[in-house]
Amino acid sequence: MGRSVKVAVIGAGISGLLAARELKREGHQVVVFERYNRIGGIWVYDPRVESDLLSLDPNREVVLGSAYLSLRTNLPRPVMSFTDYPFRMTKGTDSYFPGHVEVLEFIQNFAKDHGLVDLIRFEKDVIRVERVDESRNDQWVVEWRTRVNESEWEKDSEVFDAVVICNGHHTTPRVAFFPGFEKFPGRQVHSHNYRVPDPYKNEVVVMIGAGASTYDLCREVSKVAKEVHLSSRAPDAQVSRLNDYPNIWQHLKIVDVSEDGTITFEEGSSVQADTIVHCTGYSYDFPFLKTNGIVTVDENRVGPLYKHVFPPKLAPYISFVGLPQRAMLFYTFELEARWIAGALSGKFRLPSEEDMLGDTEAYYRKMEEHEVGKQHTHSIFPLQHDHHDWLAAEVGVVAPSDRLKKIHGHILTLVKMQRDNVRDDIDREMKLEDEADRTQSWYLGEP
Ligand SMILES: Cc1cc2nc3c(=O)[nH]c(=O)nc-3n(C[C@H](O)[C@H](O)[C@H](O)COP(=O)(O)OP(=O)(O)OC[C@H]3O[C@@H](n4cnc5c(N)ncnc54)[C@H](O)[C@@H]3O)c2cc1C
Numbered sequence: 001m002g003r004s005v006k007v008a009v010i011g012a013g014i015s016g017l018l019a020a021r022e023l024k025r026e027g028h029q030v031v032v033f034e035r036y037n038r039i040g041g042i043w044v045y046d047p048r049v050e051s052d053l054l055s056l057d058p059n060r061e062v063v064l065g066s067a068y069l070s071l072r073t074n075l076p077r078p079v080m081s082f083t084d085y086p087f088r089m090t091k092g093t094d095s096y097f098p099g100h101v102e103v104l105e106f107i108q109n110f111a112k113d114h115g116l117v118d119l120i121r122f123e124k125d126v127i128r129v130e131r132v133d134e135s136r137n138d139q140w141v142v143e144w145r146t147r148v149n150e151s152e153w154e155k156d157s158e159v160f161d162a163v164v165i166c167n168g169h170h171t172t173p174r175v176a177f178f179p180g181f182e183k184f185p186g187r188q189v190h191s192h193n194y195r196v197p198d199p200y201k202n203e204v205v206v207m208i209g210a211g212a213s214t215y216d217l218c219r220e221v222s223k224v225a226k227e228v229h230l231s232s233r234a235p236d237a238q239v240s241r242l243n244d245y246p247n248i249w250q251h252l253k254i255v256d257v258s259e260d261g262t263i264t265f266e267e268g269s270s271v272q273a274d275t276i277v278h279c280t281g282y283s284y285d286f287p288f289l290k291t292n293g294i295v296t297v298d299e300n301r302v303g304p305l306y307k308h309v310f311p312p313k314l315a316p317y318i319s320f321v322g323l324p325q326r327a328m329l330f331y332t333f334e335l336e337a338r339w340i341a342g343a344l345s346g347k348f349r350l351p352s353e354e355d356m357l358g359d360t361e362a363y364y365r366k367m368e369e370h371e372v373g374k375q376h377t378h379s380i381f382p383l384q385h386d387h388h389d390w391l392a393a394e395v396g397v398v399a400p401s402d403r404l405k406k407i408h409g410h411i412l413t414l415v416k417m418q419r420d421n422v423r424d425d426i427d428r429e430m431k432l433e434d435e436a437d438r439t440q441s442w443y444l445g446e447p
């Protein structure tokens, strides 16, 4: 048995639960702090939206949830399994792309089956993580607040040897400030505050963005709205009607907005819109983390971080689970959690501070050479499989099979899911392959 330390985990979403499981398995003493009274993070559907639909008002009450009522996964179950805990088809369903209710059940079962719920202190909002004494990295004070009643909070704190940060990154919206932003007389909403299409009935809606959920939402809204206009500043943005949809048009970025609600796009066309929906993503945000500048968030780059997990100067006592995007997320988070637990116990050796920093800087340089913006630091596609393989070797677990890698790459290139039935097509394809080759499962960790 290696060294056992006292660790605080911040957040009881899937990242925090994975961290708790691995830390516990490795013999550490674990306390998980969760702001709300339930586990599951973004997979808990919350019908409430924020009072400021763009989430800019600093005094608004923050709603964690970003899940919308019709949300289905954009990765298939085998890609959302853990190495020893498959996310199988359940009775009565036959799609590889479950809805959010089923994902939450999967997470809840995972927590129950691994005895994690007892490790969680609910309704504790962490407000400060700071070194007790700047001359040493293995003592951290965690301060939290608990609500007493409508107007009062109670604060308390405790000292830990290490802190694993798993607070998610789908709660602090990024808004597009296009020319004329303040002049728009209609409603502006961030997709963080989108739940159902009803409010958009008979409206002309402009949606900004080009991610998977942008396309999901625009198709859903188009069924009740008069028109939907998608606007994207992506280099491959198209100007055309969207295939199969009579009332969805694609445009380049917004270049002007006037007081009467007319929105002009870069290609020269314009529409008069009732509502603008920003599907423009989220920012990494760690308001509680006080490191005196050792870890910063700069244009959405959290850094410097060795392999998206350890700040070289504070490793292994401060670590992050859940930062990478456009990877096999659940698998990546599981391996990150194992790596951290083993680094703390002494089972895995980390490189020297200097070498970790060198590796991180080399990664940043490579991004620059390829003209990839800082804001994409944690979006690891198309190199996700190199990263998966590297992590797997580091912690000694099976790397994803070629079959899984193939389907993941395939899906990420289809990420726009521009048609309603892309999920059905992939379902059909995967089922056919399953039937053709019953000896090889799609799920991780199975032959
Ligand atoms: C709309 C949408 C669709 C998605 N679809 C997929 C998909 O199909 N497949 C996939 O793999 N991934 C998908 N994702 C990515 C998703 O983020 C990950 O699947 C995963 O759920 C992230 O888990 P997490 O634990 O890192 O963060 P979260 O789920 O955000 O959990 C963070 C937890 O930390 C708590 N917390 C935060 N701050 C504090 C604090 N200061 N003190 C105490 N507690 C705190 C929060 O209350 C929350 O419970 C999707 C994300 C979104 C937004």
Ligand SMILES: *[C@@H]1O[C@H](CO)[C@@H](O)[C@H](O)[C@H]1NC(C)=O
Pocket: 148, 149, 150, 151, 152
């Ligand atoms: C909230 O609790 C505090 C401390 O117990 C008390 O002094 C205060 O009156 C309470 N406020 C309300 C609005 O109930």
